[in-house]
Amino acid sequence: MKIRVYVSLKEGVLDPQGKAIGHALNSLGFQGLGEVRVNRVVDLDVPADDSSAAIAKGEAMARALLANEVIEDYSVEVVA
Amino acid sequence: MKAGIVVFPGTNRERDMAHALKLITGHAPRMIWHHETSLGDLDLVVLPGGFSFGDYLRSGAMAAHSPIMAEIRRFAEKGGHILGVCNGFQVLTESHLLPGALLRNAGLRFLSQDCHLKVENATTPYTRGWKSGDVFRAPLAHGDGNYTASPETLQRLEGEGRVAFRYSTASGHVSHDDRHANPNGSALSIAGILSENGRVCGLMPHPENLVDPEIGATDGVPLFKGLVEALVA
Numbered sequence: 001m002k003i004r005v006y007v008s009l010k011e012g013v014l015d016p017q018g019k020a021i022g023h024a025l026n027s028l029g030f031q032g033l034g035e036v037r038v039n040r041v042v043d044l045d046v047p048a049d050d051s052s053a054a055i056a057k058g059e060a061m062a063r064a065l066l067a068n069e070v071i072e073d074y075s076v077e078v079v080a
Numbered sequence: 081m082k083a084g085i086v087v088f089p090g091t092n093r094e095r096d097m098a099h100a101l102k103l104i105t106g107h108a109p110r111m112i113w114h115h116e117t118s119l120g121d122l123d124l125v126v127l128p129g130g131f132s133f134g135d136y137l138r139s140g141a142m143a144a145h146s147p148i149m150a151e152i153r154r155f156a157e158k159g160g161h162i163l164g165v166c167n168g169f170q171v172l173t174e175s176h177l178l179p180g181a182l183l184r185n186a187g188l189r190f191l192s193q194d195c196h197l198k199v200e201n202a203t204t205p206y207t208r209g210w211k212s213g214d215v216f217r218a219p220l221a222h223g224d225g226n227y228t229a230s231p232e233t234l235q236r237l238e239g240e241g242r243v244a245f246r247y248s249t250a251s252g253h254v255s256h257d258d259r260h261a262n263p264n265g266s267a268l269s270i271a272g273i274l275s276e277n278g279r280v281c282g283l284m285p286h287p288e289n290l291v292d293p294e295i296g297a298t299d300g301v302p303l304f305k306g307l308v309e310a311l312v313a
Contacts, residue, residue, distance in 0.1 A: 016188050068138055070181045071228060
């Protein structure tokens with residue numbers, strides 16, 4: 001079953017990359033931008049019989065490796 | 081002092097560290113490949129700098145799950161001394177042997193330059209070669225050195241004297257928002273921290289690269305001399 005794990009910096013953790021992208025977009029004429037954050041998406045094909053088992057696996061993998069919970073949040077969804 | 085240096089795929093500062101240890105302690109350290117599962121009888125384990133596993137996902141994230149890390153965790157639980165430099169510091173935070181995390185440098189660029197470190201707490205095995213307030217020069221070379229932790233963790237580190245080294249100017253002035261004093265933007269200008277028992281130490285700069293008079297300065301020597309005094313006594 002295909003799942004997608006989203007990993008994002010926690011609110012309050014500075015994202016220098018997002019900030020630089022915001023500046024660059026601004027200089028390209030995209031004005032009035034609020035905060036820009038860069039996140040990570042990991043697509044995985046996991047062996048699971050149903051959605052809730054697949055999501056539980058994704059969450060376990062996020063906690064074990066994919067996200068660093070000191071600085072990052074994660075969420076998991078079933079893609080197909 | 082019996083020291084061991086852990087080598088991961090992509091580690092590249094292990095020889096500098098071995099040279100410093102041999103020069104100052106008189107004994108060549110044991111090189112430990114990350115697939116090994118035993119440390120043997122050691123006084124000090126060093127996680128050196130480099131780019132373990134290409135720094136994929138996050139710096140140090142993959143190395144934190146290498147086979148040898150289970151043994152290093154046990155070594156820490158038994159009160160063993162562990163020094164992590166640069167990528168080694170990142171591995172220690174990813175392994176939760178030290179709190180916090182190292183984010184991308186505030187200026188986004190990889191920095192390769194000298195910096196100055198102010199010794200904050202000179203009562204630890206890693207800092208006893210200096211006096212509190214001493215300033216020394218150390219090379220740094222990293223892209224992800226911007227230390228961060230929750231406000232509660234930062235408060236604890238400060239309150240418990242667990243900030244070992246802080247970035248400063250050559251004259252010892254600490255200024256968190258000034259990129260000359262705090263090159264990577266670390267919270268509270270933190271360059272190096274200690275575990276709760278003071279035996280695990282991680283720092284981003286490389287004192288091991290400034291120990292040989294042939295290189296031009298010996299600012300990093302007190303780190304190793306202090307460790308010998310503390311661990312061999």
